[in-house]
Amino acid sequence: MRPYLAILSARFRMLLQYRSAAAAGFVTQLFWGLIRMMIFQAFMENSISPPLDSRQILGYIWLTQAFLLLAMVQGDGEIQAMIRTGNIGYELLRPVDLQCLWLSRKIATRLAPTLLRCVPLIGFAALMGWLDWPGLASALAGVAALAGAVLLSSCVCMLMDISMFWTVSGAGMNRLIGAITVFFSGQLIPLPLLPDAWQTTLAILPFRGLADAPFRLLLGQIPASHVVGVVAHQLIWAGLLSLLIRGLMARSLRRVVIQGG
């Protein structure tokens, strides 16, 4: 376990250096949050009772902005770059499990920029009265589910990276996975607002674990006692994806040709 933690923390400290990018991101997310807030508020003037009340929808919008980088999955092409430069040779020689090594890096890659962005955004939203303190139990449950979301999104990202071994179709696949994830994790519209008939399917799919479920725990809309079910759902999907990744890696690494020297 120790080498993986070391890799994770080294990458994490490296990424914390990108503070000016985080500041620019803060302004961007603030702008998007404001647009979305005004749109949703105009919709909520209709006197029907949606499954989320107006305070919860407001909080949901700002949590989406705060944790955007966590749930916005994308392949970063790092593995391709290693193949191109020949550095993958070093990776294959390291006396650690390759999948765990890459996963540790991915976790840090998800975690550090998210932390840099979510703290000021949550602070600002709370200050403006757009986000309520949910109580200690809900906050802890939410953080636990966010940790699960980091793991799950790292697995999805890794799958996307691996899929880029098949270069041409991989890039298109990545866009596709990204688009589907954004929608079905609730980043465009809170999942409970989608038609009631869809809710069972949405609950089974892995995507809600990336954003919707942690957010609703943080808002207190899902009671804190349900956290076990949420995290179990995330872990099951993370496990299934990991098995898939292991299979794909075993197949693709066999035919890797190391270039450069």
Add this chain to the structure above:
Amino acid sequence: MNAVGLYFRYVGVSFRSQMQYRWSTILSTLGVFITLALEFAAIWGLFHRFGTLRGWTLAEVALLYGIVTVGFAMAEGVARGFDMFGNMVRMGDFDRLLLRPRPLALQVAGQELGMHRAGRAIQGAMVLGWAWTSLHLGWQWQLLGLLGLAILGTACLFYGIYILQATYCFWSIQSLEVFSVVTYGASETAQFPMSIYRPWFRRFFTFVMPLAAVTYYPALPLLGRSDGTLRTPTWFGWVSPLIGVAFLLASLWVWRFGVRHYRSTGS
């Protein structure tokens, strides 16, 4: 070879080079299309849940969505040279363009064609077509003309923003992320009627960046509506898209000013 001929030569080269990676281009186009289709599905979901938006129906909002999406896609597809201009300045490649006795703006514009942006245009056109038929707007040439004018105005406005973004590079060397907030943020904003936004926000997108003039105001006469807050006369919507064209011309003027202040970074 004259300037316009040169531009189309550039476009042809870019088209053929991207067609070398045919599958990659097709899949990227498909990816953009599906991303936007899901974005529209979210809007549909909101209408499905809430019914209307301050008296606007889904079809009416879809008309706004279609105008801004098609207009933005047109600008985005041909403005990549300006969008990527920061790299060109940083690498010193701009100096080469300066040596050629042809209009600079056309040379930059022709640098690269954003082929997969076609996904955005196709999706926007489909939403527009659906909105047009479900609103029973028919085939009156005046209405179609106004629609065309609105799309043209939108494209010009976004193109103007890209040119301003590139002009900024003369001083900063790098592109500013805030410009992508303006372009993508504006395209998101214009998908909904301006009347739902707060006054300060509406003022920004009316007077600073005249987005409302190219999407919202021309859509009002198309829908037989009037604006409740600003009380603009109906005829305003018929001419306001021209403000987008004026914005593009003004941007080109700023660009020319920027070129005169260019100092090479190249080595």
